Amino acid sequence: MFLTLKDLTKRFGLAAAVDHLSLGIERGEILALLGPSGSGKTTTLRLLAGFESPDSGQVLVEGEDVTSLAPVARRFGMVFQHYALFPHLDVGQNVAFGLESIGVKGATLSARVSAALHAVDLAGFERRRIGALSGGQQQRVALARALAPEPRVLLLDEPLSNLDPSLRERTRREIRELIRRVGITTVLVTHEQEEAFDLGDRVALLRNGRLEQFGTPDELYDEPVNPFVAGFIGRASVLSGQVINRTAGGTLIQLGSTRLELPGNNGFAPGAAVTVMARPEAFVFAPPAPGRLSGTVTARRFTGGSALFSVQVDAGESVEVSAEPQAARVGEIVGLTPAGRGLHLFGEPTTR
Numbered sequence: 001m002f003l004t005l006k007d008l009t010k011r012f013g014l015a016a017a018v019d020h021l022s023l024g025i026e027r028g029e030i031l032a033l034l035g036p037s038g039s040g041k042t043t044t045l046r047l048l049a050g051f052e053s054p055d056s057g058q059v060l061v062e063g064e065d066v067t068s069l070a071p072v073a074r075r076f077g078m079v080f081q082h083y084a085l086f087p088h089l090d091v092g093q094n095v096a097f098g099l100e101s102i103g104v105k106g107a108t109l110s111a112r113v114s115a116a117l118h119a120v121d122l123a124g125f126e127r128r129r130i131g132a133l134s135g136g137q138q139q140r141v142a143l144a145r146a147l148a149p150e151p152r153v154l155l156l157d158e159p160l161s162n163l164d165p166s167l168r169e170r171t172r173r174e175i176r177e178l179i180r181r182v183g184i185t186t187v188l189v190t191h192e193q194e195e196a197f198d199l200g201d202r203v204a205l206l207r208n209g210r211l212e213q214f215g216t217p218d219e220l221y222d223e224p225v226n227p228f229v230a231g232f233i234g235r236a237s238v239l240s241g242q243v244i245n246r247t248a249g250g251t252l253i254q255l256g257s258t259r260l261e262l263p264g265n266n267g268f269a270p271g272a273a274v275t276v277m278a279r280p281e282a283f284v285f286a287p288p289a290p291g292r293l294s295g296t297v298t299a300r301r302f303t304g305g306s307a308l309f310s311v312q313v314d315a316g317e318s319v320e321v322s323a324e325p326q327a328a329r330v331g332e333i334v335g336l337t338p339a340g341r342g343l344h345l346f347g348e349p350t351t352r
Contacts, residue, residue: 001060002027002185003153008057010043010209017043018054019209025202030179030186032200034193036232040209041189042157048187049155050074061152072101074153077146077184081158083138085130085145091117092126095145102149116148117141120178135163136171143175147182154179156188160195172198193233197221205229227346230277236344237319239276243268251345256315258293262343272347279342280308280322286335293336295319297328311336 001024010018018040025031033041046052048059050071058067066074077098085094095113096104104112117123120140130138139159146154159175160168176199179186190196196203197217205212205220213220213229224230231238241260244252250263253276268274288294295313307325310318311334319336328334 001025002029002062003187004058004060005044005048006058006060008044008047008059009055010040010047010052011055016209018047021057021206021209021211023204023211023214025185025187027185028183030176030188030199030201032196032203033187033189033206034191034196034200034203035206035212036191038208039206041191041206043209044206045155045157045187045189048153049076049078075149075151076153076155077149077151078155079139079142079146079157079159081161083142083162085138085141087130089130090126091122091128091130091133091141094130094141095126095148098145098149104149112148116144119147119182120144121174134167136167136174139163139171140174140178143178147184152185154184154186156186158189158191160190160192168195175199205232207232222341224277224344227275227277230344230346235280235320236277237280237317239278239313239315239317239319241274241276241315243270243272243274245270253345255293256313258314259291260293260338262338262345263340268345268347275346277344277346278319279344280320282339282342283319283321283336284339285321285323285327286337288333288335294333295336297330297332297334300325300328300330 003025005021005023008018008021009016021044033044035041043052047054050069058065092113095116096109099109099112117125120143122140122144160172163171172195188199202216203220204214207228213225220229220233224233230236239255241253241255244254244259247261250261251268253260253262293313295311297309298312299310301308302325306322309321309323309328311321312318
């Protein structure tokens with residue numbers, strides 16, 4: 001592993017902001033730290049940068065323990081949430097600031113500034129004033145400043161939170177292409193799932209300082225390890241049921257007055273109380289029929305090429321179904337059949 005977090009723990013008073021966190025990141029990989037507010041994302045980034053010292057644990061780069069090193073000695077580049085650009089300096093002077101702090105001067109300084117700006121598609125912007133730039137351009141100046149000293153690792157703290165939605169998507173695409181082109185190992189903090197999935201090769205989902213799941217975006221969405229992950233990643237409806245029996249093709253579940261066979265042998269014993277978490281694509285509409293999960297459409301929300309329908313099922317709960325906009329009408333009684341993916345079974349009830 002190129003970058004390793006080994007059993008990192010950081011407490012503030014009695015609260016553990018980071019609780020025995022261990023992760024391994026490959027060279028050139030982009031890791032997204034995702035989670036709700038207070039999950040420990042920013043504290044983890046600050047521990048990596050050296051702005052905070054862990055109570056225990058280590059940060060290793062290619063096997064070298066950098067835990068006790070000052071931030072500048074780690075050779076990590078940092079882009080802050082609010083960019084931290086100097087408005088009284090022009091673009092070139094902002095990018096040069098980090099280089100000058102490590103003793104780069106003269107023609108070498110000018111060449112490194114030009115190269116960094118070229119890398120972020122801002123060649124020729126050296127004399128521009130910061131206040132004359134768009135939000136996306138300011139973001140790229142901050143990236144150029146972080147990349148100019150040729151850091152071993154790039155750290156991004158909520159890099160797109162200050163941009164409006166339309167600019168955020170374009171800038172996210174530009175950042176992804178830039179990081180891929182440079183090939184630098186990157187750790188970014190975000191609370192936006194779409195941003196984590198779009199930028200991250202792998203995602204670490206945190207809650208209360210602990211790692212809930214670590215994997216690719218596909219793995220977190222399709223193979224959540226617990227109800228929190230299934231509920232936090234994407235959308236999911238929650239149904240309470242009981243295991244009737246295990247079958248050759250899966251697990252037979254009692255949901256209200258309906259028995260439903262879910263694919264896969266989940267290892268639950270007959271009689272076990274379970275929670276079924278259903279993605280919007282987990283069910284498809286079908287005519288109501290005996291033995292089929294059915295209910296009444298209570299709401300429809302148009303989303304463009306499809307619509308989200310809320311169905312109050314006879315099990316007493318509401319299920320969200322994604323379908324063609326004209327697939328059903330509010331007030332209509334519909335049947336639901338499993339679509340073959342998006343249904344996740346867990347062994348304890350949960351609320352979302």
